[in-house]
Amino acid sequence: MDDFTAVHSATTSALVATTRTAGQLATSDLPFHRSLDAGLSSALDEQNARLLSLAERLLGAATGSSAETGVRSHTPRLSGIESVEGNWRAVVDVVDSLLERADTALDEFTGAVRRLSPGASEQQKVGAGGTGLVRPGRIAAALKNREIEKPQLRFEHVPSNDETGIFQPLLESKPHASRPLKEVGAGEQPYQKEIEEYQFPDSVYIQAEPIPYHPFDSTTATFVDTEEAMYEMLEELKQASEIAVDLEHHDQRSYIGIVSLMQISTRDKDWIVDTLKPWRRKLQCLNEVFANPSILKVLHGAYMDVMWLQRDLGLYLVGLFDTHYACRALGYTGGSLAFLLKKFADVDAQKQYQTADWRIRPLPQELFDYARSDTHYLLYIFDNMRNELIQRSDLCLPNHEGDKLWDVLQKSTETALQRYEHPIYDGELGQGPMGWYKLLARTPALLSKEQFSVFRAAHRWRDNVAREQDDSVHFVLPNHHIFSLAKQMPDTKEGVLNTVHPATQTVRFRIDELLGVVVNAKADGKDGEEMMDVLNRVEPQPSRKAPREVVSHSVAAFLPKVSSPVANGALSALPLRSATSTFWGAVVPGVGRQDRRTASTAASGISLTVPLPELTAEIFADRPAYTSTPVKPSSPEPMPTETPVDEGQNDVFILKELGKKRKRAVVDAESRVAMDGMAANNDEVAIMPDMESERAQEKVERRKAKKEAKRAKAAEVAGGLNYDEPAADEEPFDYASAPSILNPPRESREEARERRKKNIDPYAKKSVDVPKPLGRVQKERSGRSMTYKS
Known part of the structure; x- marks a missing residue:
């Protein structure tokens, strides 16, 4: 380490000095000095040629390693100043690649592994807490940095990640069993019968005062990191009637994930269990509590916790109460544990620690307190939610229809019955939790044959590498990088790095391998399968626009048979x-x-069919006024099966009166008979009784009176003039003798002179009594104001 520090210091000093010298030269007016001294100009040209030659040799050394792998690579040629400008992008790509490799090498040599690994002086135990002392400045780095030695490499049973059969339970014994372990069949959960036959204790159905929790600041939790501490905790847990359990899971540097911490709380005490110890499978002794039907287990959102406990620790839950389902049954606005902590305990959960790297040892105090808070208040929350479920349940209805508590217990039991299965990769159809089908089916991208082949090949390569390195698939290569590789299909290492920028550590180490996968998949995809053909083999994709040569099943079912080839082959479909x-x-x-x-x-x-009479001119005539005299309707004859149209009949059949609105009218019986049974299908409704006729007549009278009142009011506003009726002393206008508007008679000079003298307006007589219209609305203009005028 001391040698590295010395080399790093010397290299940095040399680079700083070189950078300063180059900066000073750039500020000098070299062209001016060239014009003054010919010798200086020649010396500068020689130095330029030497530097370009050195730079070209360095670029060749940086890209020459690709010749060993057989992958095509391009070395920029720097023959002159102009070539530097033309090949500048290629030079930048090579430098970026060198920096990536240097950064990776430095991380491996003296990266975060040594900084985050606890030293001997730091591994001091705290009495009751049991955690190590961690400097506060390392908390932020611990939350983000993933370069920690993998604890699973020290396990007694190192995960292989290549299991393809049925998951075999880790159980060596089965406490509280109603069926022995040896009678459990393959692929069956060991405690399935016990969970299905479980009866919740009577205390769950009794409304009682919530038991308050102990103050968080005045109590602490016990850190269980030895086998002796584990057995001591087990003896205390056996005395409890309810326990709260929670897990902290890490899934970044492990293919299937790893349980890093387990929190357990009773009414009086909290424990934080280190589940990263090599003897972690010995924790299955906790089934004496977890499978005990007399002890209620309270968890929040236990769907994944149930399978993680089976997979890593061999633990099973008999008697589970999931508070997440209680949130849904009660209709809370939130369903997270942070929401419940705030609602019932007024505690603000520090959720920035939720995504922390829980493999950190010794555990920082902030993470320790956060993990403890997840279960410290959970039993008190359970008491409140149980009481509310009982209060809002209707226990009188049959079949538990109004029993909200029963619904929560049933869903919790279904969650406890979940069984873990090995993740099996399906490369052909992309099925399973680790497959590519769901990723591609919910994406609107439509890939070509070559792109689809690259997509599947890169996805399979990522899964194989993740299993081999025991890393998550997202740590190896994120999903959006797979789509970028499929769309761009780069054929050089620099192209791959640019496509997946910023590249992950795995991609930088295995860049040649990934490039070979992309190049080979692109070549194989020319004669490969279409993306829509493969997706439709799993499930038809009606919403996705397929290429023209691909015919979806919904369309092909109605296409006629053709003999000529179309696209890749003749269409074989059902007849039209x-x-x-x-x-x-x-x-x-x-x-x-x-x-x-x-x-x-x-x-x-x-x-x-309905017989229609001939259309005659009478149809377009005005409808005669109907009398309101009631006529007893004759019994209608049964409608025949098919009635021919009589060409000679002239009955009137009105579909709609022209120029009038649809109104309810009174139709007599004779008109109904003449219409040949069409009154039932007509839009107009026949109203037969006298009472309805009188009501219609009264309605017409009221409308007429209302209209007359409006006319009188309008005449009063207009100055007492009624424009609907002519005045008694006013003669009607003679249109025949009126002068033409288009060719008005010309006024003589004498008449015009006389009119100007008297200043007579020829239209004043006609418009003197007409109300004046409103004035033009004033609008604001730019630069002027209508409010203040100068």
Whole structure:
């Protein structure tokens, strides 16, 4: 380390001195000095040629390693000043690649591993807490930096990540068993029968005063990191009737994930269990508590916790109460644990620690307190939610219809029955939790054959590398980088680095391997499968726009057969017409739609046709006024199956009166008979009783009176003039003798002179009594104001 520090200091000093010298030269007016001294000009040219030669040799050395791998690489040529400007982008790419490799090498040599690994002086134990002392300045780095030695490498059972069969439970014994462990079948959860037959204790159905929690500041938790401390905790947990459990999980530097901490709380005490110890599988002795039907286990959002406990520790929960389902049953606005802490305990959870690296040892005090708070208040929260569930439940309804508490217990039991399974990769159809199908199906991208081949190849490469390194797939290569590689399909290392910038540590180490995968997949994709063909084999994709040569199943089912090849092959589809119809039944070839409808309805004795009379001029005439005298309607005759139209009949059939609105009218019986049963289908409604006729007449009278009142009021406003009726002393206007408007008579000079003398307005007589219109609205103009005028 001392040698590295000396080399680093010397290199930095040399680079600083070189940079300063170059900066000083750049500020000098070299062209001016060239013009003064020819010898200086020649010396500068020689130095330029020497520096360009050195730079070209360095670029060749930086890119020469690609010749060993057989991957094509481009070395920029620097023959002159002009070539530097032309190849500047290539030079920058090489320098960026060198910096990436140097950064990776420095991280490996003296990276965060040594800085975050606790020294001997730091591993001091705190009495009751049991955590190590961590300097506050390291907290921020601990939350972000992932360069920690993998604890799973020290486990007694190192994960292999290549299991493909049925998950075998880790249990060596089965406490509180109603069925022995040896009778449990393959692929079955060991405690399935016990969970299904479990009856919750009577205390769950009794409303009681919530038991308050102990003050957080005046108490502490016990850090369990030895086997002796584990057995001591077990003996105390056996005495409890309810416990609260929570887990802290890490999934960044592990392929399947790893449980890093387990928090357990009773009414009086808290424990923080270190689950990263090599003997971690011995924690399955806690099944004496976790599987005990007389002890209630309270968790929040336990769906994944149930499977993590099975996978890593061999623990199973019999008697689970999930407060997340209680939130949903009670209709809370929030469903997170932070919401419940704030609602019932008035505690603001520090959720910035939720994504912390829980593998850090010794555990910082901030993380220790955060983990402890997840279970310290949870039993008190359970008491309040249980009481509220009982209060808002209707226990009188049969089949637990109004029992909210029963719904929560049933859903919690279903969660406890979950069974862990190995993640199996399906490279062909992309199924499973680690497959590519869901990632591609919910993305609107439509890839070509080559792009789709690169996408699947890069996705499979990522999964293989993640299993080999025991890292998460997102740590190896994020999802958006896979799409970028598929769309760009780079063929050089520099292109790959630019496409997936910023590149992950794995990509920088295995850049040649990833480049080979992309190049080979692009070549294989030319004769590969279409993306839509593969997706439709799993599930049809109706919402995605397919290429023209790809025909979706919904369209192909109605295309006629063709003999000429289209796109990649001839279309083989069903005929255009089907032999049967869901609505009309059997279809007779050569029969039109109207004929098929008549034939089908005639067979059932139902007539769907309505006879219409001939259209005559009487139809467009005004409707005669109907009398309100009631007439007893005659009994209508049954509608025939098919009535021919009589060419000689002249009955009037009014569809709609022209120029009038639809109104409810009084229709007598004779008109109904003449219309041949069409009154039932007419838009107008017939009103037969006298009472309805009188009401209609009164309504007309009220409208008429209201209209007369409006006219009188308008005449009063207009100055007492009624424009609807002419005045008694006013003669009607003679339109025949009126002068033409287009060619008005010319006024003589004498008449014009006389009119100007008298200043007579020819239109004043006509407009003197007319109300004056409103004035023009004033608008603001730029630079002027209508309020203040000069």
